[in-house]
Amino acid sequence: xxxxxxxxxxxxxxxxxxxxxxxKPISGHDYLFWYRxxxxxxxxxxxxxxxxxxxxxxxxxxxxxxxxxPNASFSTLKIQPSEPRDSAVYFCASRVSIxxxxxxxxxxxxxxxx
Amino acid sequence: xxxxxxxxxxxxxxxGENLTVYCNSSSxxxxxxxxxxxxxxxxxxxxxxxxxxxxxxxxxxxxxFGDARKDSSLHITAAQPGDTGxxxxxxxxxxxxxxxxxxxxxxxxxx
Numbered sequence: 001x002x003x004x005x006x007x008x009x010x011x012x013x014x015x016x017x018x019x020x021x022x023x024k025p026i027s028g029h030d031y032l033f034w035y036r037x038x039x040x041x042x043x044x045x046x047x048x049x050x051x052x053x054x055x056x057x058x059x060x061x062x063x064x065x066x067x068x069x070p071n072a073s074f075s076t077l078k079i080q081p082s083e084p085r086d087s088a089v090y091f092c093a094s095r096v097s098i099x100x101x102x103x104x105x106x107x108x109x110x111x112x113x114x
Numbered sequence: 115x116x117x118x119x120x121x122x123x124x125x126x127x128x129x130g131e132n133l134t135v136y137c138n139s140s141s142x143x144x145x146x147x148x149x150x151x152x153x154x155x156x157x158x159x160x161x162x163x164x165x166x167x168x169x170x171x172x173x174x175x176x177x178x179f180g181d182a183r184k185d186s187s188l189h190i191t192a193a194q195p196g197d198t199g200x201x202x203x204x205x206x207x208x209x210x211x212x213x214x215x216x217x218x219x220x221x222x223x224x225x
Contacts, residue, residue: 004156042215042216042217042218043157043202043215043218045212045213045215048212056212091156091157093156101145101147101162101206101213102147102159102162103157103159103213104159105155105156105157105158106156107154107155107156108154108155108156
C-alpha cells in the first residue's frame with residue numbers, strides 16, 4: 001500500500017482565497033482524521049470520520065473550515081475564506097479500526113496564507 | 115479534560131550521550147503510543163504500550179509505561195544523529211477513538 005496520500009504538499013495563497021486540501025486514506029481503514037500542526041499549538045485534531053461519516057468536528061476552528069468524505073478513498077478539508085492565522089501544516093491520518101489505536105499519517109500539506 | 119505533558123520540550127545533546135523523555139498525565143490511559151516525526155513528514159509510530167509497568171525495547175530505544183498507566187518514558191542509549199526528530203506521545207482510551215497528544219520533544223543529536 002502507498003500509505004496515506006495528501007495533496008498538495010505545499011500551498012501558498014492569499015488571504016480571502018479558498019483552499020482545498022485532499023487526502024486518500026489507506027485502503028480498508030475505517031477512520032480518517034484531519035489534524036493541524038503549528039509550533040505554538042502542536043498537533044490539534046480538527047475532525048474525524050468513521051466509515052465516511054463525520055463523528056466529531058468540535059476541533060474545527062470556525063465555520064470557515066469544512067470537511068467532507070464522499071467515499072472511503074477520498075476526503076477534503078476546505079478553508080473559505082482563508083486567513084493568515086490558518087497557516088500551518090495540515091495532516092490527514094487513517095486508522096484501521098476502533099480496536100487498533102495506531103494512526104498512519106500522510107506527509108502533510110504546508111499551507112501558507114499571505 | 116485529559117492532558118499529556120511532555121518534557122523536556124527541547125533537547126540538544128552530543129552523539130553518544132544518553133537521554134530520557136517523559137510523558138505525564140493525571141489521567142489513566144488504556145494505551146500509550148510514541149511517535150517520531152522528521153522534518154517535512156508526518157508522525158510515524160514507534161511503539162504502543164498497553165500494560166502498566168510494561169517495558170519495550172526498539173534497538174537503542176527503551177519505552178516504559180508507568181504502573182498506574184498515567185505516564186511513560188522514552189530512553190535513548192548512545193544517541194545518534196539519526197535519532198534527531200520530534201518525539202510525540204499519545205494516549206488512548208477504551209471509550210473513544212481519538213488520541214490525546216503531547217506537545218512533543220524536539221530532539222537534536224549533534225555529531
